[in-house]
Amino acid sequence: MIHLPKHETKLMVAVHGWSGILLGLLLYAVVTTGMAAVFAEEIGTWSAGHVSYQSAFERPFADDLRRLSAQTPAKYHEGADLFEMGDHDMGVFFHRHETEPDGELVSRGVYYQLGKDGQVTDRQFGTGEEIFGPRNDTALSSFLVDTHVRLHVPNPWGLLLTGILGLSMLVAAISGLLIHRHLFKDVFTLRRKANPVLFNRDRHSVAGTWSLPFAFILAFTGSFFSFFGTIGVPIVAMAAFGGDVQALNEAVFGTPGKPDPRPVAIGNLDRVATDSIRRAGDVPTFMTIENFGRADAKVTTFHAPTNGGLAPVSLLYDGAKASFIATKPLIGPKPSAGGTLAAIMSPLHFGNFAGLLSKAVWFGLGFAMCYVTFTGLKLWLVRRAAQARSLDWLDRTVTIVGLGLPFALVVCAAAFLIALPLGSTVYWTPTAFLIASTTVIAGGFLWPTSAGFSRLLQLATAGLMIALPPLRLLTGGPGWATALAAGQPIIPALDVAFLLAGGWMIWRVRDSRPHRDSDTLPSLQAAE
Template identity: 45%
Template sequence: MLRLPQHQTKTLLAIHGWSAVLLGLLLYAVIVTGVACVFAREIADWSSPLERAVDDPYPRGTDMALRRLAATVPAQYQEELFFYPRAGGRLYAFFHRHEQDAGGKPVERGVAAEIDPLSLQILARREGSADALQRSERSNALADFMVEMHVRLHVPDPYGLLLTGVLGLAMLVAAVSGFLIHRHLLREIFTLRRWRAQRGADGALLASRDAHVLAGSWNLPFSFILAFTGSYFSFASAFGIPAMAMVAFKGDQEAMITAIVGHPAQEDRRMQATADLDAMLADARARSGVAPSFVQLEHWQRADARVTFFLPAQGSQLSSPTYVYDGASGAFVQEKPVLGLRPSLGGALADLMAPLHFGNFAGLLSKALWFALGFAAAYVALSGLQLWTQRRAESRAWRRLARAVHWVGYGLPLALIATAHAYFPARQSEVLPQEAMMQMFLLVAALSALAALLIRELAQLRRLLLLATAVALLGLPVLRLLCGGPGWWRALQAQLYGVPALDLLLLAAGIWCLWLIRSPGTLRMPSLRELRS
């Protein structure tokens, strides 16, 4: 492997450790929520299923349902429409116009509705800005909460995005420095001296270090990809697009996005009925062989209406084209990349970012792989922090950080699962689920902090938090059922296979937490008493 001079290795080791110490706990929070977000769609389907599984997210009659909704939408909001399937297969449609807030930031304001693709009835209708609509979200709220935590840590824009962007860079630094400091990487990815764990403090520390290096080394390419793509997504929205718009478009972000996506057709404001969307959907499906993942319609009921179908990646492809239709005539206009009117290096590389970050390029298989690798990354972050603090446990300040690591390490998953406990009752009542979930999250985080302050032995704190997590996990399927969710038999009859599958996963995770309490395993951290002896 790489042989760096000793002073450079020392510097890299310091960078590796200090980047983790300074930002590791927040990074751990982003990674843990990111692991959950891999299955955001499945979580939404599980938490808010319809009466039965939806085979076709855009059934015949979608056009009629959208026109019925349009009839209730003020003309000012009919500038643009997008629609796509969400929780349970509900078709989420948003008629809106583009505005700028006081700070010049583009915002969307309009009328959003959820359409049941089984009955084509409007299930919910709300009006407001995109942010306000998200705050009052109900069916997709649980998944949204996890995504918001992962993307912004629930910190307002642009600070939340800048924060997660910096955390992405910290992860990039940890991955690169981790790669460079391990001189015997090939040997270390096969080394796990579990038997040493039983031989006193040094042995336990060595076994823990082996486990950290083993998981971290196998995970290095994945961590690098996640860190790079994650910081790209955060910085692009918070800083990259506004900066480039300032340089090339005098600060007009809308103009820049229009230029990047593809130049619009000549503007024609004359009123003209939009062609049959069902026919365009059928044509797009016939051309691609798949249902679109997202549909955008610009200039509803105008002569210059344009409909763009975004298609999911197929087969081994990581990127996918978009189909553009003339909205007034319904005629197919062109196939184009997501960015630009023709293939380009920038467009191709930008296309790669989403599948590489979300792991959704090969269905459930790639998602499961991304989930597992993300879980390993969370373990690497947590075990790295534990190692760093344990090695310095003689100092009071580091012992305090060790306590904080236990609080966040075990308390955060507990608080996240507790949010689901708040979601189900809130969805049944008038309470806004997002508010109820945030209150529950803060309450459980505060209780965990109190436990971390009061319980002297960290092993005991860990056991308590794991026990609470196990109880929360095991109780979640029951709570879902009590709050009107379908039972397993009914779900299977309605082909809602994701409902019992996720219930079983939660139960298995709860049992695993109980097993961890009873059997801390050989990969344990030595206690302070052991270190002193």
């Protein structure tokens, strides 16, 4: 492939290795939870036992919204966001944009949740961030997403950290390409019976080669998301608008038009919803109303991409007349190169542009990323095993994180299912993760051999995965017949996925039992 001179190749090998070993464990945590978060929505449905299938936008909600707007102080009519919450209930957030004393831009207002009968089931006042924290029915998917996005480190530091991890993954992908001389020649070569260095090198580079373009895309888009709001927007706003972030937002996301503050009642939003479903071929994922109750009110609906497209579709309506104005690009008032590029960043990262099929493929790619990161760490260790026995602690740490993290996540899911009927998932989901992690860390360092502990962890994870579907049923979750009758195939599908994944792991651990354990260092193998 690419032939660098010897000195440069050596340098790239060092860059590849050190970018991996210094940040690899954290990166592994981000990619593992990212892989699971591809199905965050489905995991939410499965874990909370949601069986409704009809979207909140398919039920009449316009009159309820008028009633709520009358109860909400007029200053929060600047914007109203509508989206689905819980089991296809409607969430409404009346808000206005405010700048905090520290310069942070927030949206503050009143949030209402409406049940299927239109009654208010929840009412809260605060900023978007305060209101949209984890809830009893979303604690598990929130936990996954929060780990992936910021590793639970407070803003903006968590995002900066994951952004740096994204860059280190980008560096690993590019340097990996540069140092691999026989990229295509080696793409089918996996020597399972070779010495540990070759064995680990093969499995790392085969998985890395096949998934290389996507490693690049996922790392690039991931670091874009992390740096976008934390560094990018403030700096570009500083350069272009003298620091006025609101002006930048207005230019990029705003809807152009002359302000007209005359009070005019909002039009029939049910008509808007029905029309948008007809035009986009799917229910809105989100609806936002600017200047609610004014003559210049604008409604924008967002929909999943239509056939063949990557970017979500958005439609613009006149709010007062409830009439269609135009199909609008997601970003910018008119279609443009920059707007299109910005709009495909999220489908490229999340793989959510064509339903379950694209998500399944992205999950597979995420699995490849985890595998590449983990085997990369193993390879680094195996290469040094002969020289330094003192790296045993690092070998144990890699096992603890590599196999302990999936274990702790499955424990989280089990704890969520148990705590769901008690209403305490928001506390128990992260707590269970901490307890499981502490146990794994202690066990990992106390267990006689790293290999033995790795086997134990895999069996425990597999056993728990198999136990999840029965646990879900025992704690009051809907059965397969109920779910299927309600048109919710996700629940049985995830049950089956957990059973299969657990079974496969047990089969794999049993399969690797005889004398040669692939995951051990040669020094440990010799001791067996």
